[in-house]
Amino acid sequence: MQHFEVNYDGLVGPTHNYAGLSFGNVASLANAKASSSPKEAALQGLRKMKSLHDMGMKQGVLAPQARPDIDALRRLGFSGSEGEVLHQAATQAPAIFQAVCSASSMWTANAATVSPSADTDNGKVHFTPANLTNKFHRSLEPQTSGRILQAMFNNSRYFEHHQHLPDNEHFGDEGAANHTRLCREYGHAGVEIFVFGRHAFDSSKPAPTRYPARQTLEASQAIARLHGLDSDTTVFLQQNPAVIDQGVFHNDVIAVGNQNVLFYHQQAFADTQNKLDEIKQKFGDSPLHFIEVATDDVSVEDAVKSYLFNTQLITPPDGKMTLIAPTECQENPAVNTYLEQLVASDGPIQRVNFFDVKQSMRNGGGPACLRLRVALNDEELAAANPNCLMSEALFARLNQWVEKHYRDRLAVDELRDPALLEESRTALDELTQILKLGSVYAFQRA
Incomplete structure (x- = not known):
């Protein structure tokens, strides 16, 4: 039986915009209110997907959310026709309006946590959509994310889907952005590492003071229970509160893992050595590589600006482990020098491939944010959509679809345009037919 890691990248939606909604995400705030290019963003993402496919990787597509979210505005008291709802919200409550127009679903690392069948007690692949309670604009996503994932993995013999965790900050869950799996081979049982920012029920424990810790220990523990994970192969690791306060809002901004490699910054974790020892003990006797990037080589500031760790760490069919990095890593002198030395060091990471994903980077997400990793064997892959x-x-087909439906430029003020809402719905309705998803959007189910 063959085993694969499939990367499902989020397809950028037709209302891609820069609203600067994510407090704690430095890049998101820095580019707030700038005009965006939905067409360029979607085509950039598709080129990255196709490039990984051409490298021999199994590559998938995950549909975006429908925005603006009219149903959310109606729940908040805006009424009348859809055009009237848009106008009222945009003029009376512009901050709320921008939130329901968010483009954040493109970062599918936050869509869900996934545990492969080799790790779970019932031998199925488990999916739990993230509730994303820390940010209002992202808390609107879980139900649609769940429907999309169920349409993509709809065979109950192989796949099990869970409802997202309770919508409360005590169980704040940000999905795979705070989850890493290490294994010898993708089909072998691995060690699942859940990285959390704070203890929800114990305020005496260390926590960041400037920016919010979005993932709680209690949420991570709940996901592990739902997925039927063995405590002997599960590790709960706290992110360094001080590094969260430097703009590291998710673990995948400061660490990334793949197979038997954990690539992380010196300041990434709390109680680092004890937790690395625990990972090593639970991983077993097979070789395991911890690659720590020293602060003296790359500062946290440079790591965040370049998204050095928000890279994809993949193993193509030729076996040469590769970093898929944004071009910002190449443009940052300290980071580029480090990567050149890393590849020359004869370690497990043998290549770096740079990609232009600036439309995503300007909104606060790099290559790793754009993908949800799903380890599947060949039978499970055959059972997926x-x-x-x-x-x-x-x-x-998707390039034609983008060219047909997406605007070249989009200013934040244009999000109130009823014509844009209709354009977006027309595009997404056609997309669900292309991807054979059925009626996953609320406007299709009304």
Whole structure:
């Protein structure tokens, strides 16, 4: 039996915009209110997906959310026709309006936590959508994310789907952005590492003071229970509160893992050595590589600006472990020098490939944010929705779809345009037909 890690990248939606909604995300705040290019962003993302497909990786596509979220505005008391709802919200409550227009679903690392069948007690692949309670604009996503994932992995023999955790800050869950899996091979049982920012029920424990800790220990423990994970192969690791306060809002901004490699910054974790010892003990006797980047080589500030750790760490079919990095890493002198030395060191990471994903980077997410990792064996892959897997035909079809439906430029003020809402719905309705998802959006189910 063959085993694969499939990267499902979020497809950028037709209302991609920079609203600067994410307090704690330095890049998001820095580019607030700038004009965006939905078409350029979507095409950049598709090129990255196709490039990984051409490298021999299994690559999938995950549909975006429908925005603006009219149902959310109606729940908040705005009434009348859809055009009237948009106008009222935009003029009376512009901050709320911007939130329901958020483009954040493109970062599918936050869509869910996924545990492969080799790790779970019932031998199925488990999915739990993230509740994303820390940010209002992201808390609107879980139900639609759950429906999309169920449409993509709809065979109950192989896949099990859970409801997102309770919508409360005590169980704040940010999905795979705070979850890493180490293993010998993708089909072998691995060690699942849940990184949390704070203890929800014990305020005496260390926690950040400037920026919020979005993931709680209690949420991570709940996901592990739901997925039927063995405590002997599960590690709960606290993110360094001081590094959260430097703008590291998710673990995948300061660490990334793949197979038997954990690549992380010196300041990433609390109680680092004890936790690395625990990972090593639970991993077993096979080789395990911890690659720590010293602060003297790359500062936390440079790591955040370049998204050195928000890179994808993948193993192509040729076996040469590769970092998929944003071009910002190449443009940052300290980071570029470090990466050159890393590749020359004869360690497990043998290549770095740079990609231009500036439309995503300006909104606060790099290559790792854009993808949800799903380890599947060949039977499970065959049972997944094949229409969501990248191919020459799908790449061409989605490029045509973007060219047909997306605007070249979009200013924040244009989000109130009822014509944009209709354009977006028309585009997404056609997308669900291309990907064979059924009626996953609220406007389709009304």
